[in-house]
Amino acid sequence: MSQRDLFIKEFRGESIGIISSQSTSDELFQNEVLRPILKLQNDLFIASFLNNMSKNKIDFNTYSIEKKIAMIENSIQKDIKFGNALKGMIIGLFTLEEFSIYIKNSSNLNKRMMGMLIERLKSQIQLLEVI
Template sequence: MSERDTFIKEFRGQTIGSVTNQSTTEESFQNEVLRPILKLQNDLFIASFSNYVAKNKADFYGYTVEKKIAVIENAIQKDIKFRNALKGMIMALFTLDEYAVYIKNSSNINKRMMSMLIERLKSQVQLFELKEK
């Protein structure tokens, strides 16, 4: 294992969630790789989404919670440039072996990544309400 890979694994922290012999490769990847990265990068995701709404949704802070949640979902699902930037923030913390797993099943892993990120941002929607005061 290279110095970079060792550093990244230590930097990200422990597996979040259970991984058993019955876990699929995708489930293992999600709990061993994606969840720790999403947790580590959370503040960056919040800042990135705040910047996104500042540039694209000037009236976002006046929206209802339901509308804000819809904007979060829509931004990540439909805005390809924004989604690719978010994917880059996650993939930058893959080891080479993890990247090899990712490229074998990138479509399903991308869906998991974005779904988990949407849920993470939606669960923190109150952080986007604080700015309107």
């Protein structure tokens, strides 16, 4: 294992979530790789989302909770450039081995990543209110 891979695994921390003998390979990847990265990058995701709202001249603070939730979902699912930037923030913290696993199943793992990220942002909606 390369120095970079060792550093990344140490930097990200331990697995998050339940891992059992019945876990699928996608669940293993989610709990061992994706969850620690999402936790580590959380502040960056919030800052990126707020920047995206600002760039698009969207006054996020004036929206109802329901509209804010819809904005989070739409900005990640429909704004391809923004979604790809977020994916890059996650993929950049993969080891080479994890990247090879990812490219074999990128479609499913992308759905999982983006779904988890949307839920993470929605659960922190109060942090997304710009002062």
